[in-house]
Amino acid sequence: MLKVDRRIAKSQTAIKNAVIELMSEKSFDDITIQDIADRANVNRGTIYLHYTDKYDLLDKMIEEHIENLRDLCQSAADMTFQEGNYVWYEYFESHYLFFSTMLASKGAPYFRSRFLELIVEEFKPEVDIEGGKNKGLNEEVFLQFFGSAVVGAVEWWFKNGMPLSARVMAEQTGALLDRNFE
Template sequence: MSKVDRRVTKSKEAIKKALIELMSEKGFDNITIQDIADRANVNRGTIYLHYLDKFDLLDKIMEEHINNMRNFCESATEMDFIESTVHCMEYLESNYLFFSTMLASKGARYFRGRFLQFNIEEFKKDVDITKGKNFGQDEDVIVQFVANAYVGVVEWWLKNRMPYPPSVMAEKVGDLLERIL
C-alpha cells in the first residue's frame, strides 16, 4: 500500500473545509475556485490537481460523508436503534457545519436526496412485514415513511442548532424508530 503524503492530505482537508465554510456563508452557486483557493490558502492549481471543478469537489465531500455513514451503519449492526442512533447523532454533531449546510440550508439540494436514499437503504434492512406490528403492511411505504421522517427530524435538529445533545436526541428518535420498526 502506498504511503499518503501528509501535505496532500492536509491540502485536501483545507480545500474541503473551505468549500463548506463558503457554502454556509454565500451559497454554492456564488463560489469560485479562486474563493476556495484563497480560503484554503492553496493555489488554484492545487485544487485542479485533486478535483475537476467545484462540482467534483462537492460530490467527493458528499460521497465521503455518505460512505462514513454507511461504514458506521455496518459496524453498528449489533446495536439497538437507540445505541446506533446515538452514534449517528454524534457523527452529525461532529460534522455539524457540513450537515447543517447540506440539509438545513439550500446549500446543496442534491445531498438531501442522496442522504434520504442512503437512509431508505439502511431502514429497508430493519423492516419486517412478515410478523409483528408491521405484518401485512407494504414494505416500501414503511421504509419511505421512516426514512423521510428521520431525515426531517435531522433537518429540524440542525436548523435549530441542535437543541438537544446527541444522546438525548438519539434516545427520542431511537424510541420512535422502535415503535415503528
C-alpha cells in the first residue's frame, strides 16, 4: 500500500471537512473553490493539486465512503442482518456530518443513488425468489423495495437527530430484513 505524506493527508482531510461543513450551511451549487480553500485554510492551488474541481472532490468523497461501506459489508458477511447493520450504523454515527449532510442536502442526490446501488448490490446474493415466502416475486422489485427501505430508514434517523441509538436501529432494521430474506 502506498504511504501518503502526512501533510498531503492533512490537507485532504481539511478540504473534505470544509466541503461538508459548507454543504451543511448552503447549497453545493453556491459553494466555490475559494470558499473551500478559505474554510480549509489552504490555497486554491492545493485543492486543484488533488481535485479537478468541486464536483470531482465531492465524487471522490462519496466513493470513499461507498467503498468503506462495501468493505464493512465484506467483513460482516457471516453476520446476521442485525449484527451487520450495527457495523454500518456505527460507521454512520462516526461520520455523522457527512451522512446527515449527504442525505439531507438537495445538493447530493448522487450520494443517495450510489448508496441505494450499494445496498441493492449487497442484498442481491441474499434474495431467494425461487422458494419460501418470496417465491414468484420479481427480484428487481424486491431489491429496490428493500434497498429503498434501508435508505429511507437511515435518512429518517439522520433527519430526526438520531432519536434511537445505533444499536436499536441495527436491531430493528435487521429484524425486518431477517424476516424477509429468509
